[in-house]
Amino acid sequence: YRSFLPPVTGRTRIYGILADPIYHVKTPEVMNALLKSKDVDAVLVPFHVKPDGLKELVDGLRRMENFGGFIATVPHKTDMLALCDEVTNAAHNIGAVNCVRREPDGRMVGAMLDGIGFVEALRVGGADPAGMRAYVAGAGGASSAIAFALAEAGVTHITIANRTVKRAVSLTERLKAAYPALTVATNAQRVADHALVVNGTSLGMRSGDEPPLDLSQLHRDQLVADAIMEPAMTPLLEAAKAKGCRIFPGKPMLESQIVLMAQHMGALA
Ligand code: ATR
DSSP states (O other): OGGGSOOOOTTOEEEEEEESSOTTOOHHHHHHHHHHHTTOOEEEEEEEOOGGGHHHHHHHHHTOTTEEEEEEOTTSHHHHHHHOSEEOHHHHHHTOOOEEEEOTTSOEEEEOOHHHHHHHHHHHTTOOOTTOEEEEEOOSHHHHHHHHHHHHTTOSEEEEEOSSHHHHHHHHHHHHHHOTTSEEEESSOOGGGOSEEEEOSSTTSSTTOOOSSOGGGOOTTOEEEEOOOSSSSOHHHHHHHHTTOEEEOSHHHHHHHHHHHHHHTTSOO
């Protein structure tokens, strides 16, 4: 992919991705190809930083005048929230930041785009979640981001179903507080009663995983989405496809997010 890298000169703006470990991240290839295709004089490089070094690194980056911002991924998304000078509503509600813009004065402005990328991919696929009832399996980081983005996109109801009930209740309460007009239910709801069904758990990544929800309740009028990127076709999506549902795999959600991230960091208009 090296030929897709833009030439780096003294004028090139620098962006980063912060992670630990770092070797597996695909974002540099994807983002640099995007920047190059848009003729933007900028480059995104991997920054390997451990959790106990995050604050010092971020403070240093405040002073780097040709630095435009960074993407934060595992395990830094939660810690980044407190290190930002300003965060979006979504980041505040979810309690995590995955993309940061460095303002010219060194202030760091954080956003959480995981869930927004998910909704954007639904829209690109021709499905607007506004007015729908949504069933979200899981109550962890991915599910929280998706649930808040769905609420923002105008779903009328969200069911949060999670193995650990305490976590489901916590997410439910946070959703209700932020979106008073939304109805929110926890666990033990019929999957069949929801137009949009989403897996935000890690179930389906490994072969032999149990299904994240009751597959027998899927029916052809439903949209079924999976946040898992690898494998592209999870058992949930296979089952949904067999029933005639419209399905939405996780990969395009990441692709939608790359553009949103470039925009938030100010690399793309
Ligand atoms: P992420 O940031 O990827 O969302 P996470 O916050 O650790 O990761 O959340 C993982 C989600 O998958 C949680 O909803 C988790 O359920 P618990 O809150 O009960 O742990 C869910 N999950 C993972 N393994 C599971 C399993 N074997 N059975 C049911 N749910 C599982």
